[in-house]
Amino acid sequence: MQTHIIIPARYGSSRLPGKPLLELGGRPVIAHVIEKAKAHFSHVYVATDDHRIFECAESCGVKAVMTSEHHASGTDRLAEVAVKLELPDEDIVLNLQGDEPLMPPALLKQLEALLIAKPDSQMATLMHEIHEVEELLNPNVVKVAVGENKRALYFSRAPIPYPRDEFSNDKSVMPSGNYYRHIGLYGYRVGALKAISALEESPLEVLEKLEQLRPLANGIEILIDVSEVMPPHGVDTIEDLDALRKHFI
Structure with a gap:
């Protein structure tokens, strides 16, 4: 392998x-x-x-x-x-x-280790804890709900899990509990990668514009773990590029 x-x-x-x-x-x-x-x-x-x-x-x-x-x-x-x-x-x-x-290369190594540790797993990704309510409410930040044994339950642009009682009182304060943002690194077994690509786009994937919902909607489990470090922002806009250039002077 x-x-x-x-x-x-x-x-x-x-x-x-x-x-x-x-x-x-x-x-x-x-x-x-x-x-x-x-x-x-x-x-x-x-x-x-x-x-x-x-x-x-x-x-x-x-x-x-x-x-x-x-x-x-x-x-x-x-x-x-x-x-x-x-x-x-x-x-x-x-x-x-x-x-x-x-x-950070450490995150790629962490992702690889997740799949190596569980030979029957098909796909893996990473997440990082959310500490600010603005981030939790931001639809550009993808959130993930996590079940037992490091399995992703669902990804969404909405706050999940939704703190009904606390948000009914005040949405300006970070609620209690653990909330995670998804980090867009993926690891796959090659066989699973080909199988996922052969599937039709799921309605959930189309609705949320999140490709990771396709395997979940079709019963393919996704391993997930808290990232060892928080990755810096990538290059999406010219402002991102200008900010990154300061690291390469």
């Missing part, structure tokens, strides 16, 4: 077109992501729908794979790569976004 890092990198981002190739510390954003992945993993690939990103990835010393422009999710893009590379079903694939140049 081997672990593979696949870095999905689209050119046509609606909020920041071409962001994998934008300059960060004198190099493209994706070059920093590749460098970090290569320092800790032997099998690293870039999945892209753009020849410029393809050429950039290859110049950084990793194999790039051209994928369809029409994938509904990152999971589907990774599955296409797994099929093209003929990866064994029992291998592990970790999804590292191409706009996360500061992602």
Whole structure:
């Protein structure tokens, strides 16, 4: 069994077109992501729908794979790569976004360890505790409800679990209990990755715009654990990029 890092990198981002190739510390954003992945993993690939990103990835010393422009999710893009590379079903694939140049490698290792520790598990991800009520109420922050044995029950843009009694009195104060935000790192068995991609989009996935609801809606369990560290914000906007540039001066 081997672990593979696949870095999905689209050119046509609606909020920041071409962001994998934008300059960060004198190099493209994706070059920093590749460098970090290569320092800790032997099998690293870039999945892209753009020849410029393809050429950039290859110049950084990793194999790039051209994928369809029409994938509904990152999971589907990774599955296409797994099929093209003929990866064994029992291998592990970790999804590292191409706009996360500061992602701590410890989180990738933690995700890998979750799947290695439970050989019958099919998918894993991470979460981090929420401490501010503004974050709990923010629909751009994805929340997760967790059951026993580190199993995700549901993901939502709404506050979950919902503190009915406390919020009926005051929504300006952080309620008691444990609340978690989802961190968008995923690990899969290759066989599960291909199976998930073959499924139709679920109504829940379409409604909340959260791809992780597809496997849950179809009975595929998702392991989840509290992240060892909180990852910094990725590059979604030009303001994000400007803020990150301060780390690379």
